[in-house]
Amino acid sequence: MSKVVEISPTTRHEGHSKLVLKVNDEGIIERGDWLSITPVRGVEKLAIGKTMDQVPKIASRVCGICPIAHTLAGIEAMEGSIRCEIPEDAKLLRVILQAANRLHSIALHNILILPDFYIPGTETKINPFTPEEPVRSVAKRIQRIREIGQTIGEIAGGEAVHPSNPRVGGMYKACSERAVYKMYDLAKEGLTLAHQQMEFMLAVLNNMKKRDWTDVAGKQIPLPKTLGYHDLGYMASHPMYASSNLDEIPGWDPDRWTDVRPWDWYMGEVEVSLADPSYPIGGTSPVGTKANPQMEACTGVPLYDGAPVEVGPRARLATYKNFTEKGTWAQHVARQLEYTDCCYTMINALDAYNPSGKVLADCIPQGDGSMGWAANEAPRGCDVHLAKVKDGRVLWYEMLVPTTWNFPTCSRALTGAPWQVAELIVRGYDPCVSCATHMIVVDEDKRIVAQKLIQ
Amino acid sequence: MGTELGVYKTCVSARSTSKEILKKAQDGGIVTQLFAYALDEGIIDGAIVAGPGPEPWRPMPMVALTSEELMASRGTRYNLSPNVALIKEVTRSYGLDKVGIVGTPCQMQAVRKGQLYPAGLRDVPDKIALAIGIFCMENFPYQSIKQLVEDHAGMALPAVKKMEIGKGKFWVYGERGQVVTLPLKVTHKYEQPGCHVCLDYVANLADVSTGSVGSPDGWSTVFVRSKKGDDIWSKAMAAGCFETKPIEQVKPGLELVSKLANEKISKNQKTVESRATFGVNKALRNPYVSPK
Numbered sequence: 178m179s180k181v182v183e184i185s186p187t188t189r190h191e192g193h194s195k196l197v198l199k200v201n202d203e204g205i206i207e208r209g210d211w212l213s214i215t216p217v218r219g220v221e222k223l224a225i226g227k228t229m230d231q232v233p234k235i236a237s238r239v240c241g242i243c244p245i246a247h248t249l250a251g252i253e254a255m256e257g258s259i260r261c262e263i264p265e266d267a268k269l270l271r272v273i274l275q276a277a278n279r280l281h282s283i284a285l286h287n288i289l290i291l292p293d294f295y296i297p298g299t300e301t302k303i304n305p306f307t308p309e310e311p312v313r314s315v316a317k318r319i320q321r322i323r324e325i326g327q328t329i330g331e332i333a334g335g336e337a338v339h340p341s342n343p344r345v346g347g348m349y350k351a352c353s354e355r356a357v358y359k360m361y362d363l364a365k366e367g368l369t370l371a372h373q374q375m376e377f378m379l380a381v382l383n384n385m386k387k388r389d390w391t392d393v394a395g396k397q398i399p400l401p402k403t404l405g406y407h408d409l410g411y412m413a414s415h416p417m418y419a420s421s422n423l424d425e426i427p428g429w430d431p432d433r434w435t436d437v438r439p440w441d442w443y444m445g446e447v448e449v450s451l452a453d454p455s456y457p458i459g460g461t462s463p464v465g466t467k468a469n470p471q472m473e474a475c476t477g478v479p480l481y482d483g484a485p486v487e488v489g490p491r492a493r494l495a496t497y498k499n500f501t502e503k504g505t506w507a508q509h510v511a512r513q514l515e516y517t518d519c520c521y522t523m524i525n526a527l528d529a530y531n532p533s534g535k536v537l538a539d540c541i542p543q544g545d546g547s548m549g550w551a552a553n554e555a556p557r558g559c560d561v562h563l564a565k566v567k568d569g570r571v572l573w574y575e576m577l578v579p580t581t582w583n584f585p586t587c588s589r590a591l592t593g594a595p596w597q598v599a600e601l602i603v604r605g606y607d608p609c610v611s612c613a614t615h616m617i618v619v620d621e622d623k624r625i626v627a628q629k630l631i632q
Numbered sequence: 633m634g635t636e637l638g639v640y641k642t643c644v645s646a647r648s649t650s651k652e653i654l655k656k657a658q659d660g661g662i663v664t665q666l667f668a669y670a671l672d673e674g675i676i677d678g679a680i681v682a683g684p685g686p687e688p689w690r691p692m693p694m695v696a697l698t699s700e701e702l703m704a705s706r707g708t709r710y711n712l713s714p715n716v717a718l719i720k721e722v723t724r725s726y727g728l729d730k731v732g733i734v735g736t737p738c739q740m741q742a743v744r745k746g747q748l749y750p751a752g753l754r755d756v757p758d759k760i761a762l763a764i765g766i767f768c769m770e771n772f773p774y775q776s777i778k779q780l781v782e783d784h785a786g787m788a789l790p791a792v793k794k795m796e797i798g799k800g801k802f803w804v805y806g807e808r809g810q811v812v813t814l815p816l817k818v819t820h821k822y823e824q825p826g827c828h829v830c831l832d833y834v835a836n837l838a839d840v841s842t843g844s845v846g847s848p849d850g851w852s853t854v855f856v857r858s859k860k861g862d863d864i865w866s867k868a869m870a871a872g873c874f875e876t877k878p879i880e881q882v883k884p885g886l887e888l889v890s891k892l893a894n895e896k897i898s899k900n901q902k903t904v905e906s907r908a909t910f911g912v913n914k915a916l917r918n919p920y921v922s923p924k
């Protein structure tokens with residue numbers, strides 16, 4: 178007889194989500210639903226009628242960890258719609274901003290996942306906040322990497338959180354020569370630290386891969402070798418930066434995308450029949466709690482070629498570098514492998530950048546309502562924004578953000594794992610639930626009051 | 633009152649030892665000289681100054697990275713230069729780590745407030761390396777200056793060499809040698825209204841503040857205020873950047889500075905107070921008190 182257990186809220190990721198899990202007598206997940214319960218902000222609907230300059234700045238506020246992705250995808254979708262080509266030096270500044278943000282984001286995610294892992298060769302889990310070595314030096318290194326990412330982002334992008342420099346048509350400000358040297362020095366320092374941090378994380382991950390169990394609340398929970406496996410596909414538009422409809426060979430295809438509603442994909446009403454008050458910290462939902470993922474999920478379900486896909490570092494490496502490993506550990510490994518790429522990307526872009534170059538297009542068309550899209554490879558995966566701009570105003574706007582793509586995929590990947598490690602699988606995706614929550618309007622009873630809005 | 637001159641460690645009458653700087657300086661060339669020294673020594677790596685603007689005698693905030701750029705910003709422009717508008721950008725696309733900024737007393741207040749309450753000013757507070765304040769009795773919008781010079785003084789703005797407010801008059805010096813003075817009474821209605829609630833004359837919150845009042849022509853009165861200011865000033869003195877005289881030995885000296893400061897503060901304090909009863913049972917806002 179299968180039972181239902183619910184972990185709500187989930188922790189150590191951005192935003193507000195929960196896990197509703199049907200498990201067998203051994204506690205192995207038969208079917209799991211991971212869903213956003215972050216209140217919907219409805220950015221896409223409120224964008225309609227606003228100016229093309231304003232909307233990406235609003236979209237940025239969807240998320241403070243990866244605002245770069247939403248700013249750039251939003252702006253480039255507008256540029257895609259109005260058919261505006263930006264100058265090369267503006268593009269280089271955007272690439273630097275992008276890589277700087279990814280560097281900081283990977284490091285931040287290290288902090289979030291490390292408590293799940295062991296110091297190699299020991300039975301001690303890693304507490305990033307401990308003043309003791311060897312963890313203390315690692316934590317300091319992570320913070321310095323983040324500081325470097327944020328500082329470079331701030332210089333190239335005007336602001337580390339919600340970048341002010343990007344605008345439709347390019348950038349507001351060119352970076353001075355001094356600023357270029359400063360970024361270069363920081364990127365070089367970052368490269369060394371990123372190498373060290375990557376090696377450390379890979380050692381931690383390899384150690385975890387060899388383990389048969391992990392400790393959750395004093396119990397030994399077996400770790401399946403296939404943790405987090407799914408047989409769905411993956412999707413990526415570019416190894417580092419982005420693709421848009423202005424590209425000669427676009428890395429994404431809007432015709433392959435469809436959207437379904439959560440009730441086509443998630444479980445209907447269930448009642449919690451298994452509870453574990455010892456689950457850290459504060460226990461799972463009490464027996465008798467009603468859950469209804471179909472109705473509670475605050476996201477749409479985007480499909481590519483009619484099925485959910487995985488996006489993120491592993492998807493990028495699989496698409497562009499023949500990376501073949503699967504599952505939770507592989508996702509983590511792929512993410513660490515992107516560390517040094519970020520620094521090399523910045524260094525190369527800084528080499529190519531000309532401080533006296535132009536950063537704003539001479540002509541910024543106001544748009545005729547044509548559809549444009551931009552797929553930005555956010556830290557967590559492909560962030561697609563689509564827009565129609567006419568006379569400088571947004572007629573239609575759609576955001577398909579990484580964690581929205583990953584919600585249904587990750588839900589399927591839960592199958593076969595002990596429920597106590599479901600959160601480990603979730604964290605493999607580095608979820609950003611605020612990002613994923615932007616569409617359906619629900620009332621206090623969690624009933625959808627505006628389903629027609631979902632196109 | 634006794635607090636009208638703010639907190640300071642030393643006060644002297646001074647001028648730069650550089651003939652080049654003095655050539656076009658308004659008074660003793662203090663701001664240009666101190667920034668030039670700080671730039672050379674790496675104490676700052678750039679300074680926000682009032683550079684030349686798109687129209688004659690309209691200042692435009694700019695970031696000076698060299699002494700040559702500092703030179704271009706010499707001279708008082710009696711209209712608004714929103715220098716603080718660059719305070720964040722210098723730490724961004726300009727890539728500065730140690731920022732110098734010059735400004736009026738109200739601009740020094742903005743800098744200090746930004747350092748203590750950095751609303752939207754991430755990474756700015758720790759990058760202010762030297763804030764130089766200039767004395768300020770009141771300021772004018774550009775249109776006011778245009779009208780004063782072109783209509784009242786009857787001169788073309790581009791042909792003006794220097795403007796000065798001193799000895800109770802508004803002085804306009806033409807390139808061709810002519811000098812026109814206007815009684816200050818004429819200028820009052822052109823003042824920017826926001827200056828009428830200003831309670832700071834000698835840039836109390838700057839590291840170093842300077843102005844013409846109190847010292848003879850070609851010299852400046854200098855208050856060295858903060859630890860940072862003291863440190864930089866002493867080094868610049870040791871490097872021979874300035875000629876100084878004890879303020880007690882110059883005429884008219886601190887007495888006049890105090891007198892004018894007190895006049896400004898008491899006049900404006902009255903304006904601040906009158907705002908409380910501006911309407912019938914209704915007040916205008918007072919930025920110096922927290923809202924009820």
Ligand code: SF4
Nearest residue numbers: 738768770771827830
């Ligand atoms: S009088 Fe006060 S408010 Fe007006 S410009 Fe001078 S310092 Fe600023």
